[in-house]
Amino acid sequence: MSFFGFGQSAEIDIHLDGQETRKTAEVKTEDGKKEKLLLYYDGETVSGKVNISLKKAGSKLEHQGIKIEFIGQIELYYDRGNHHEFTSLVKELARPGEMIAHTSYPFEFSCVEKPFEVYTGSNVKLRYFLRVTIVRRIADLVKEIDIAVHTLSSYPDMNNPIKMEVGIEDCLHIEFEYNKSKYHLKDVIVGKIYFLLVRIKIKHMEIAIIKRETTGSGPNTFTENETIAKYEIMDGAPVRGESIPIRVFLAGYDLTPTMRDINKKFSVRYYLNLVLMDTEDRRYFKQQEIILWRKGDKQRKPNLQAQNTLVASHLVKNEPHQDNKENQNTTNNQSQQQSIKEDFTRANNSQSTENIHNDPFESKTTEAPIQNMQREAGDGQIDTEASAEQ
Template identity: 65%
Template sequence: MAAYFFATPVDIEIKLEGEDLRKQVEMKPEKEKERGISCPVYYDGDTVQGQVVIRVRDGKKLQHDGINVQFIGSIELFYDRGHHHEFLSLSQELAAPGEMRQAQTYEFSFKNVEKQYESYQGINVKLRYFIRVTISRRIADVTKERDIWVHSYRMPPDSNNSIKMEVGIEDCLHIEFEYNKSKYHLKDVIVGKIYFLLVRIKIKHMELSIIRRETTGAPPNQYNESETITKFEIMDGSPVRGETVPIRLFLGGFELTPTFRDVNKKFSTRYYLNLVLIDEENRRYFKQQEITIFRIPEN
């Protein structure tokens, strides 16, 4: 009976104005069997507004100590569960203390909100923005949350030099590789070339991979996680001296985020191009190069 006594006596629905007209992003569920949540995309400076509909169940009356709505930006570090680092918190009162006997609709509006960081869902960290409605009650508060997704355009500096590097093993192998740029937007194409200047080992194949490295926390509680986003075989078989192998890798088909550096002093996400050569004895030779990824407005 106790469980029934404390059952939530109301349903809360949060409607966002114009959400059907916005691009949607699928937010991955916390647990495997749960469904993903579709979130409307907002940008820095966008107004976040809508309606809160509260329905009383079974014709009962609801006594409450006030109703408010918040717009919150928080960073959750998975090794520090229970501690949410809020970098944004705005609040509006929807109703003063009183009682409710029938469904009520309340308007809310957070105008031109600065959203300085982009939403992110990684291995050890989640940066989220959400609307939270709280009905304050003497027994237990009733809350409901609704996530939105934030994209931001942070253009890199104008300089965008090509990358030129050498890989060498004395008297065995000497190659040069070149990528056309060091900074790429999310739908860009990596174009490059590999020159074989000296080849005295039997190379079986060569691949290029994109690696995302997520760093969370600060020493001594710092965690690094690397994941391979894609592997792309660029050569099969042994090259000869003087051979040139072209590279062309389209980024648009992969789940990439922009590069994030020291977000709110909590986490970073960096990307690397990893060139790997494997010889016939399965020895691996590799060279890693950091690249910057950024978001540009979509047409």
């Protein structure tokens, strides 16, 4: 209802260019549900048009100006009154005046910097959104629309396997290995556990993926641990010399890239937690941090067959001398073999699930001295203070 200038006298609709064909991404909301948002990447242009329609035909809308903003902000749940904006761009759509008919305003934010990925956690939320404001003397009309942003990474230059020896003094000595220390979000964790000394009665063993979210700083630091996945990898007492394989597929879980000190507000880190339980229900654990990163879509390789067809047609067209033709064919065959060899080398070097059958422990590993396993506190929940020290 519009009475003495109050109420919603116009409707605002934001239409983004290419939204019918643009990819979408599921983003978690604060209530735990998921919504699909249009997906953008760092450096991409955000453009479209703002449609403003009057609710009552023949009426007019007086305003003090119309603007659109592109905003990236971080909201800490314990400090909801303050929104920390790390990106803020403004475009003026219309100067003060009167609107007497439905109007459309185009807009464009060219090559916008989007340095961080959207994230909704236990104590913090990072979002990107467009906000249209019709400035009025009494009450502004505002419309917001969120977008999703993903940050892509390339394959890390250094990605050594992890090898560590842990145990309980004079009771248990185990060695665990993981094939890499950095994994993309669709990767597979491959590893094994080798028992060197067993003098306690172990009932079972499990491995879990833990997400640790840290917000704030100093005395206002809050840490939240969330178990993303848990696997039982052994049931029963092991013997000395026994080896337990590990294989965890990451694609089925709601994971984000590792985030460290995002705008000095929060961090998100991931750990593999190895837990042993003895027959007296005592639980011992050891955590190892892993780095997660988002891999871009695969690029299509050049069609070698099509290239060879073009080369052959070119040779037939020119009809060279027989000796020259044989030399050119030899050169082309060598070039084709070299290209195939290079493609094979790239395929072997790529980190995809197609390579999980290879032995992941042939390369040099990162070794560490023997470390003691931690005893879990209370009813089996992770002792966060002891974990943080690790």
